[in-house]
Amino acid sequence: MKAEDNGRPRSRRLPREVRERQILDAAVEVFAARGFHNASMDEISEVAGVSKPMLYAYLGAKDELFIACVRRESTLLIETIGGAAESDLPPVEQLWRALRVFFEYVQRNRAGWTVLHRQTNSQGEPNVAELVEWRERAMVLIAELLARATDGSAQPMQPQQTEPFAAALAGAGEALADWWVDNPEHTADGLAMRLMNMVWMGFGDLVEGRTWTPAE
Amino acid sequence: MKAEDNGRPRSRRLPREVRERQILDAAVEVFAARGFHNASMDEISEVAGVSKPMLYAYLGAKDELFIACVRRESTLLIETIGGAAESDLPPVEQLWRALRVFFEYVQRNRAGWTVLHRQTNSQGEPNVAELVEWRERAMVLIAELLARATDGSAQPMQPQQTEPFAAALAGAGEALADWWVDNPEHTADGLAMRLMNMVWMGFGDLVEGRTWTPAE
């Protein structure tokens, strides 16, 4: 009478594809909670409900596993934002949509976002290449969005203008997403609108009572 | 003929006070380059030009050493910004000065800034308390600055308005400081002015050619 002593009765003999997803899910969760270095393969395997050698067999060593997480999450996020921005709406509207889906993504996928955000900013890990690349793609996306927003306006912006602006905008968005954790009473839309107001109107306008509101 | 085999001839028998500074300097440097977890006490001791037990004797265990670094750097930064903002200049001008000294601090003290910034955002380390506290103080400082800037204007802002704005502003500043690393041709003043323009004017204004410039 050995039986399942304790814990969940480890679902057994699942096809590789399913296990890989479970492992990735667990890895994202643990990496988000502990950071790359403090996350142990043992804990990930435990959360995944699978033994450690499986991780190595399916996803490779620790940094490969981490990279797989980053790849999956960043692809999802970038495609989400890219999709929202690709339309023939006026550029301001595109920006508004992009911000909205960003905060919605963060809400639905806090762990994934944490991995992308918290780990990207903490260098010294062996992960550099993939993380740098995802950030790069995100920046290009945002910069394009901004550039389009100025096309045909009085002062079309040059890349050397939009680039730092894109960086600052991304930073503001990330900071707001962090702030959200401690102020969960706000909605994704509310956050997006706040940020839109800051970006589009600026403090000088807001103080004078000029605000931005989405078109109906 | 033992002699100094190699490397610098380790200055010997210095007073404690001096050694502590050397150790802190080395620690900040290494923590910035590698991150908390990847920094080894061995490397710090080597950079400091001192043997490992000295670190433990003078500054305590690894996390205590780290906390000492954070304390020193955050105090310096916050007092610098606080000092620049404390004046009876018009609020806009105060903000402008605060941004300027911030970027100047980052320029002069890249390693210290990296420790404060990169490590604060990467949780899972045992450092939480001190890092949370420093960020808290920084936020309060910025929020006050913003609140003052709206006093007596048409739409004085409530704390629940300034708080997320402060978070976003800080995030934008941090992101811009990061961006600076890859674009070192810019000056601290230039960066501060860019950010001031984003914060005060907003994209909508900039596109129309309305910009902010410092008063002479």
Place this chain on the structure above:
DNA sequence: TCCATTACCTACTCGCGAGTAAGACTACGT
């Protein structure tokens, strides 16, 4: 029914790095 393949596990090795034991050297006061 038997073999091959694929899923999966227990139980290790082994290096790296935090932290320490135990003492050595120097300077200064008396």
Place this chain on the structure above:
DNA sequence: ACGTAGTCTTACTCGCGAGTAGGTAATGGA
């Protein structure tokens, strides 16, 4: 000259966690 307080070192221990060796058991095709 000699103790004592403070500086500083070499040379360890020891646990944690990455990665693996070597096997078991279920499934599906012949």
